[in-house]
Amino acid sequence: MKIAIIEDEIGITNFLKQGLEEEHYEVVTANDGEKGWELIQQSKPDLILLDWMLPKMSGIELCKKVRLTDATTPIIFLTARDTVHDTIEGLKSGANDYIKKPFSFEELLARISIYFRKNTEASQLTLGPIAMNRLTHQVFVSEREISLTQREFELLYFLMKNKGTVCTRTQIIEEVWNIHFEYDSGVIDVFMNSIRKKLNIPKEQEFIKTIRGIGYIAND
Structure with a gap:
């Protein structure tokens, strides 16, 4: 399974990349919104970890842009913004989930596994x-x-x-x-x-x- 990390903080990106690769996920990264859009178009990830505050194109803008052509790929926001209004805005933009920084890596892994399990179940249909x-x-x-x-x-x-x-x-x-x-x-x-x-x-x-x-x- 391929995960795209769109995050401008290099330390967080490297930490997540190393941890996810140790869990045998394929990881691709970008450090601003415009590069993130290009990365998503080229790599077709199975899940997107998306920072809210990104240079060149915000996470909210990028999320909305992705959802214009892709309604199914899970998107999880990683952000320090934690008001109810922020949560609602993130979910309305098309995100599936919302994790507040700082967060537990184990919690993130659990959230990711839930979405991959849902996708696997939904992908195998009979009629x-x-x-x-x-x-x-x-x-x-x-x-x-x-x-x-x-x-x-x-x-x-x-x-x-x-x-x-x-x-x-x-x-x-x-x-x-x-x-x-x-x-x-x-x-x-x-x-x-x-x-x-x-x-x-x-x-x-x-x-x-x-x-x-x-x-x-x-x-x-």
Whole structure:
């Protein structure tokens, strides 16, 4: 698992890097917000440790920028700011967690392990004969592997992740396409047709149902 540390205090960065590498994590680092953004784009970390007060681009700004294109990678703020207002602002910007400096390294390790465990659990999904591993980007139907495009994969993942719940067309467009304005949702049907053809499951046994005028629901 790869962890990105975006922190301008070299002493803290070196301390965290050494400790995390001893725990067998891969660690990449940057010491300002702009370099942090470049690092995240290039290295695709599995978790981000983010300082609030950064040169060139604040942690809050960087967090919001990451969330425009990545809604899932865990982000943990490391900061001396500890008012309720600060906590709320950090979480509203898209962070998953908030640890006040100075902090226990053991506590940080525990928080990290929780998010990696959650990600692993969420990455392995099933729907009838369909099995998906989000980490390896593999989809199987009764042990037969099928090939999906990135968008098809993301659409199927969203429906499987929300199994048992009707996913509206608006929700799908916003979450899968990241479009938050009026848009022709007919594109969803095109991708669903392609997914169904690749899954090759008889219509009477389909596990993803169309809810006319509303959206789709995945159910075993």
